[in-house]
């Protein structure tokens with residue numbers, strides 16, 4: 585059974601960064617409960633000017649926890665004027681974000697993790713880039729001013745993934761795997777996405793670049809979760825993330841990738857010719 589509830593409908597405007605204010609929606613995905621969700625909402629409230637952005641929290645809830653989650657929702661809606669979407673028996677980080685995007689109204693949409701890992705103070709910088717013409721602005725951990733607090737093997741693999749993406753494609757983004765990105769609504773409306781899991785933001789960024797949207801970056805510090813349980817399963821995600829590398833290589837190949845493919849293909853062809861039956865007896869291809 586799938587149940588979707590829509591609660592308080594609040595749309596606010598972020599502090600104008602130019603003469604024409606940009607409306608912003610923050611999408612917070614939550615699997616059952618996140619201990620630090622209140623801290624994130626407090627930080628949003630204190631960092632972003634009054635009136636703040638539209639905040640859409642997308643809960644995926646196991647039926648046994650519905651009662652507890654609903655009372656938390658009522659409290660948070662009253663205290664922070666959030667909008668919450670509740671899905672029963674549904675899962676998936678990507679599908680939760682999609683649900684949130686669909687139920688938001690801001691001109692700029694920004695996924696924010698509910699475990700207090702994203703740097704809310706960076707949002708005005710993201711908006712300034714959008715106003716300067718960018719369509720997607722990535723929070724980047726790998727540029728001066730950015731960083732990771734609480735480095736783990738997963739973070740190192742994530743960095744390696746972003747490096748691999750840069751080597752094989754022309755994607756102008758050093759931190760493609762970070763979910764903390766600002767998207768102009770038009771980008772979301774014009775891109776068909778299919779990722780149901782954590783690779784959603786990679787898909788959005790790669791497809792946006794393929795469609796010619798402008799990608800920009802701002803430094804952001806990402807803090808590893810200090811409470812609760814991670815939902816990220818490394819081996820399950822390998823094929824999810826792998827396919828976007830292939831997609832990027834096919835649609836936005838880098839010069840390095842094209843040269844490597846050409847040289848590799850030529851080397852294989854030479855090897856194949858050398859090992860043709862009869863060649864060896866007559867001295868081989870060069871002999």
Ligand SMILES: Nc1nc2c(ncn2[C@@H]2O[C@H](COP(=O)(O)OP(=O)(O)OP(=O)(O)O)[C@@H](O)[C@H]2O)c(=O)[nH]1
Pocket residue numbers: 612613614615617618642643644674675676677680697698699701738782808809813814815816
């Ligand atoms: N609605 C919904 N939210 C999810 C789902 N999976 C993860 N989330 C939320 O998405 C955010 C990121 O998930 P995490 O488990 O922290 O993933 P991660 O950041 O890669 O892992 P950590 O390194 O442990 O922080 C958190 O706010 C989760 O509650 C899901 O299936 N549905």
Ligand SMILES: [Mg+2]
Pocket residue numbers: 697699701809
């Ligand atoms: Mg996390």
